[in-house]
Amino acid sequence: MYKYDYIDQTLVNERVIQFNDQVERRINGTLAEEEFRPLRLQNGLYHQRHAYMLRVAIPYGLLSSEQLRTLAHIADKYDRGYGHFTTRQNIQFNWIKLEESPAILADLAKVQMHAIQTSGNCIRNITSDAFAGVAADEYIDPRPVCELLRQWSTLHPEFAFLPRKFKFAVCGAKEDRTILLCHDVGISLKKNENDELVADIYAGGGMGRTPILGSLVKESLPWNVLPSYLTALLRVYNRFGRRDNIYKARIKILVKALGPEEFARQVEGEWATIKDGDDNFQQSEWNRVANHFTKPAYKSAKSMSKSDLIDSAPQHEQAAFARWLERNVKPHQVPGYASVIFSLKPHGSVAPGDATTEQMLAIADLADQYSFGELRVTHEQNLVLADVEQSKLLELWHKAKAQNVVLPNIGLLTDIIACPGGDFCSLANAKSLPIAKAIQERFDDLDYLHDLGEISLNISGCINSCGHHHVGNIGVLGVDKDGEEWYQITLGGEQGNHASIGKVIGPSFGAEQISDVMADIIDTYVKHRTADEPFIETYRRLGVTPFKKAAYLNRSKEVSSVGAAV
Amino acid sequence: MSQVNSVLLYPKGGKPSIITNDWQVWHGDGAELSNLDQTQKVLVPFSWWLANGQADAKHADSIVAKRIAAQTIGVWFAADEDILKHAEVIKVGKSMWPLVGADFPVFRDGRSFSTAALLRERFAWSGEIRAIGDVLIDQLILGARSGFDSFALRADQNTDVALKQFTLFTVTTQNSWRDRRSQISSQLSNQQTGAL
Numbered sequence: 001m002y003k004y005d006y007i008d009q010t011l012v013n014e015r016v017i018q019f020n021d022q023v024e025r026r027i028n029g030t031l032a033e034e035e036f037r038p039l040r041l042q043n044g045l046y047h048q049r050h051a052y053m054l055r056v057a058i059p060y061g062l063l064s065s066e067q068l069r070t071l072a073h074i075a076d077k078y079d080r081g082y083g084h085f086t087t088r089q090n091i092q093f094n095w096i097k098l099e100e101s102p103a104i105l106a107d108l109a110k111v112q113m114h115a116i117q118t119s120g121n122c123i124r125n126i127t128s129d130a131f132a133g134v135a136a137d138e139y140i141d142p143r144p145v146c147e148l149l150r151q152w153s154t155l156h157p158e159f160a161f162l163p164r165k166f167k168f169a170v171c172g173a174k175e176d177r178t179i180l181l182c183h184d185v186g187i188s189l190k191k192n193e194n195d196e197l198v199a200d201i202y203a204g205g206g207m208g209r210t211p212i213l214g215s216l217v218k219e220s221l222p223w224n225v226l227p228s229y230l231t232a233l234l235r236v237y238n239r240f241g242r243r244d245n246i247y248k249a250r251i252k253i254l255v256k257a258l259g260p261e262e263f264a265r266q267v268e269g270e271w272a273t274i275k276d277g278d279d280n281f282q283q284s285e286w287n288r289v290a291n292h293f294t295k296p297a298y299k300s301a302k303s304m305s306k307s308d309l310i311d312s313a314p315q316h317e318q319a320a321f322a323r324w325l326e327r328n329v330k331p332h333q334v335p336g337y338a339s340v341i342f343s344l345k346p347h348g349s350v351a352p353g354d355a356t357t358e359q360m361l362a363i364a365d366l367a368d369q370y371s372f373g374e375l376r377v378t379h380e381q382n383l384v385l386a387d388v389e390q391s392k393l394l395e396l397w398h399k400a401k402a403q404n405v406v407l408p409n410i411g412l413l414t415d416i417i418a419c420p421g422g423d424f425c426s427l428a429n430a431k432s433l434p435i436a437k438a439i440q441e442r443f444d445d446l447d448y449l450h451d452l453g454e455i456s457l458n459i460s461g462c463i464n465s466c467g468h469h470h471v472g473n474i475g476v477l478g479v480d481k482d483g484e485e486w487y488q489i490t491l492g493g494e495q496g497n498h499a500s501i502g503k504v505i506g507p508s509f510g511a512e513q514i515s516d517v518m519a520d521i522i523d524t525y526v527k528h529r530t531a532d533e534p535f536i537e538t539y540r541r542l543g544v545t546p547f548k549k550a551a552y553l554n555r556s557k558e559v560s561s562v563g564a565a566v
Numbered sequence: 567m568s569q570v571n572s573v574l575l576y577p578k579g580g581k582p583s584i585i586t587n588d589w590q591v592w593h594g595d596g597a598e599l600s601n602l603d604q605t606q607k608v609l610v611p612f613s614w615w616l617a618n619g620q621a622d623a624k625h626a627d628s629i630v631a632k633r634i635a636a637q638t639i640g641v642w643f644a645a646d647e648d649i650l651k652h653a654e655v656i657k658v659g660k661s662m663w664p665l666v667g668a669d670f671p672v673f674r675d676g677r678s679f680s681t682a683a684l685l686r687e688r689f690a691w692s693g694e695i696r697a698i699g700d701v702l703i704d705q706l707i708l709g710a711r712s713g714f715d716s717f718a719l720r721a722d723q724n725t726d727v728a729l730k731q732f733t734l735f736t737v738t739t740q741n742s743w744r745d746r747r748s749q750i751s752s753q754l755s756n757q758q759t760g761a762l
Binding site: 007008010011014015017018021022025030031035038039121151152153154155156157158159160161162227235238239243273274277278279282284285288 | 648673674675676677679680681683684687688702704705707708709710711712724727734735736737738739740741742746747748749750752753
């Protein structure tokens with residue numbers, strides 16, 4: 001993975017000094033809270049319900065074991081012994097003291113980490129495919145482009161006070177694992193007919209109050225001119241994005257208002273004047289960065305079939321091991337290797353995406369022993385060891401069991417994506433964690449879960465949609481009605497190449513109804529599915545009607561008392 | 567009309583310093599331009615320039631023409647001004663205005679960073695560009711790199727702290743009006759060292 005050079009290291013060190021001074025001025029009263037707020041946000045520091053929350057950047061979800069150990073120590077030293085991996089591949093600590101935050105940033109800088117631009121109205125941490133560089137369906141390893149763009153966007157002077165936050169995703173595989181079309185800018189990498197690296201640029205996607213899929217605004221852009229093109233795009237947004245209404249300030253609203261063609265034309269006009277400038281990446285820069293993403297020292301190993309692997313386990317463990325192989329182990333580019341997903345979604349015990357200090361330390365050790373000392377964070381809030389020898393899978397499974405991260409529920413109903421919700425977040429209208437817990441407890445039967453197959457269930461505690469409910473096959477959104485917490489259900493969302501936004505089925509439900517409603521929706525699917533048909537296909541074939549009917553049957557009185565859908 | 571007592575001047579390639587401010591900012595309301603002391607330097611709203619100033623400039627005996635001759639008139643751009651729509655006016659203005667300003671209605675409104683960048687890149691403006699309005703210490707680095715070289719800091723800002731901002735970072739990871747990214751500048755200096 002990428003290692004800082006003198007320049008990167010100096011920058012994060014100097015950033016700590018800058019922030020330390022800002023915090024001191026805040027504490028001595030010479031810097032007002034209103035003016036300090038965007039400064040702390042651009043260093044990842046939010047003020048939440050109970051305390052400050054610090055969001056640490058994990059650029060494109062890639063992490064070394066040494067970095068994970070530092071995160072574990074931060075959780076232990078400055079927080080309550082756990083961290084929360086987020087849907088943007090970052091990690092959050094929930095119980096931070098303002099006066100300690102510069103010291104945390106200093107600890108992070110020692111392991112080449114920071115919290116720069118993990119919040120605020122600026123270019124946020126760039127997300128990518130958690131299986132970058134190893135996925136069997138990859139065209140291009142997106143990580144060099146991600147890293148080059150990370151550097152380019154870090155402390156960019158012109159775009160630090162945009163109308164609103166700005167999120168990049170970069171992907172380079174056949175299957176999109178980045179929710180590319182739900183980002184302010186989605187960069188899809190490919191090779192052109194001359195074998196040159198080019199990018200298709202999608203703009204104006206997003207979730208939130210107005211979920212919209214991004215539109216293709218530029219095709220086959222040479223990789224090296226990304227800085228000038230993105231400068232043009234951001235400049236158009238910075239100048240003309242709305243600033244009068246926070247809910248209409250994202251680039252998606254501008255792209256929608258202008259129309260994607262007109263937006264693309266304006267960007268093109270701006271770009272024409274700067275496209276040949278020296279902002280653009282040089283081959284020497286590519287070489288320096290790409291050199292960090294060469295393949296690790298894979299052993300030459302024979303590919304093992306699934307039945308060989310299962311047979312390697314003792315008889316009494318074979319069923320459970322097979323299930324884990326099926327759900328939590330993914331194919332790899334290199335014969336004899338596989339990628340392993342550790343589930344941070346144990347049923348009903350912790351918040352989705354949470355990991356304790358003890359777990360982080362143990363997982364860091366496993367990464368050292370089994371995966372070249374590297375890990376990835378998925379936007380589904382799980383952890384990945386990307387380069388595991390197939391012959392070591394059984395051994396790894398045994399060891400990881402002790403950390404409670406081998407539940408074979410990846411991609412299943414209980415692999416719930418959820419934001420921290422009203423338990424922590426001051427923006428939330430409703431709690432998301434108790435809903436996730438109730439659903440996981442209700443569907444605790446692994447046989448049944450496996451029989452149901454792939455279903456994504458995403459929960460957001462408010463319309464900001466950090467829990468990505470719009471793209472869940474089943475989405476749950478917390479809403480506030482007269483000070484009470486209610487939950488709206490959407491169906492039909494999907495991420496990936498067939499990304500789509502779910503549709504609201506009707507009036508919202510009370511918290512205590514959600515797991516029953518979920519059971520009715522699932523029963524409807526089971527009743528109507530054809531052999532092997534996944535939930536989303538059944539939904540598309542039948543439409544919302546039978547699901548809606550089941551969800552509201554015998555509940556019409558309860559739900560009607562709270563009025564129409566929000 | 568507003569005027570701060572001092573401004574922070576930070577010329578490209580130079581050092582930052584605090585100097586006495588001799589430019590007033592006229593907001594286009596209240597007092598007429600004609601009521602101002604003729605020797606007082608003044609920045610007028612660009613919108614006013616479009617509506618009145620540019621026509622007046624053509625009459626040699628107008629106040630505007632006299633001020634142009636005396637180098638005591640410049641314009642300031644509101645944050646929502648689309649300067650690219652007025653390229654011709656600005657090109658002509660380059661020979662008339664010793665100074666232009668760009669306004670920050672509130673410190674967290676970043677539009678004027680793009681205005682300054684465009685003035686430098688597109689209009690090759692080599693004169694002074696001054697940040698006016700809600701100009702605070704912690705946005706100075708951004709402004710200085712986007713294209714500003716003077717700052718009419720809000721009156722309550724500590725100028726000692728302000729002057730220290732520009733040395734906080736010794737490296738950069740993208741080009742700006744002021745500097746090339748360190749990766750490229752260090753490669754260049756390595757090449758030069760190698761050549762020696």
